[in-house]
Amino acid sequence: MAKIKFHFNPETLSYEQIEHTVLHKLKQVLIHLFSGISLGALFFIVFVSIFDSPEEKQLGLEKSRMQSQYKVLDKQLEELQEVVSDLQERDDNLYRVVFLADPIPYEVRRSTAANAEYYEQLLDMTNSEIVVSTTKKVNELRKQIYIQSKSFDEIVILAKNKEAMLECIPAIQPVLNKDLKQMASGYGWRIDPVYRTRRFHAGMDFAAATGTDIYATGNGTVVTSGWKQGYGNTIEINHGFGYLTLYGHLSAIKCRVGQKVKRGDVIGLVGSTGKSTGPHLHYEVHLRGQVMNPQNYYFLDLTPAEYDRMVQMSENTGMMMD
Numbered sequence: 001m002a003k004i005k006f007h008f009n010p011e012t013l014s015y016e017q018i019e020h021t022v023l024h025k026l027k028q029v030l031i032h033l034f035s036g037i038s039l040g041a042l043f044f045i046v047f048v049s050i051f052d053s054p055e056e057k058q059l060g061l062e063k064s065r066m067q068s069q070y071k072v073l074d075k076q077l078e079e080l081q082e083v084v085s086d087l088q089e090r091d092d093n094l095y096r097v098v099f100l101a102d103p104i105p106y107e108v109r110r111s112t113a114a115n116a117e118y119y120e121q122l123l124d125m126t127n128s129e130i131v132v133s134t135t136k137k138v139n140e141l142r143k144q145i146y147i148q149s150k151s152f153d154e155i156v157i158l159a160k161n162k163e164a165m166l167e168c169i170p171a172i173q174p175v176l177n178k179d180l181k182q183m184a185s186g187y188g189w190r191i192d193p194v195y196r197t198r199r200f201h202a203g204m205d206f207a208a209a210t211g212t213d214i215y216a217t218g219n220g221t222v223v224t225s226g227w228k229q230g231y232g233n234t235i236e237i238n239h240g241f242g243y244l245t246l247y248g249h250l251s252a253i254k255c256r257v258g259q260k261v262k263r264g265d266v267i268g269l270v271g272s273t274g275k276s277t278g279p280h281l282h283y284e285v286h287l288r289g290q291v292m293n294p295q296n297y298y299f300l301d302l303t304p305a306e307y308d309r310m311v312q313m314s315e316n317t318g319m320m321m322d
């Protein structure tokens, strides 16, 4: 039997019976049912989020195993990078120096700016940071190894050409100078013989009688043969490998542009043409467009003792003949 419920009505000052309609009962049942289901669902979610399923446990294990494998890989890549850096250093500071090749600029060896999109793609993956950093290291290394192997190819060619190179590089004095008595002025800051001001002397002057033979100091091709402002009658020889020599103030030129010359060939005669204070040869050595001190290019001609004497004389001699 259902309980009869009353409630007090303050207006009529009497207890009135509460009517239980079917609709009201249905409402009550639905409320209970709904709260039961919600509570059950809540417990289920809490349970699932605290305790992993066996598959999830397996995945978690694999993930941490993969992460530690990536870390090992990363370490190995760093060790490889050290080996490659060592190779690059030896290449730039030894092999390329021996064969007179320019070192490879850092930007060329290490340019990895490309492929930003590719790394962005990787960033969407789980464990993305370690994947991106490892992938970057692999790509950097691949590029560096490629550049390095190209450099070794170049060095192999240079080594094969070494004999030709030794015949081309300027290596003797341009006039006969057995006792070094012809030395007039060396390379460096000197007093200008005409204007009496301090000026850089870009070559070496050899005092000699007009008509003295002038020799090509290395094999090469004549690229200038004629009058040059200040230098008078001038010859320039391109020796390849970045080398060029210049012979100035000549009284006579004995070669023409395009002619191939060998070391020791007579190419002209000493004179005093152009801006000059007396018969002498002005001799310059250029390497890749830079003027060099010629005293470092007589190694086939001078003994070490003679070389020392020449250095001393060229340092001390203030008089240049231009």
Ligand SMILES: [Zn+2]
Residues within 6 Å of the ligand: 201, 203, 204, 205, 281, 282, 283, 320, 321, 322
């Ligand atoms: Zn000079």
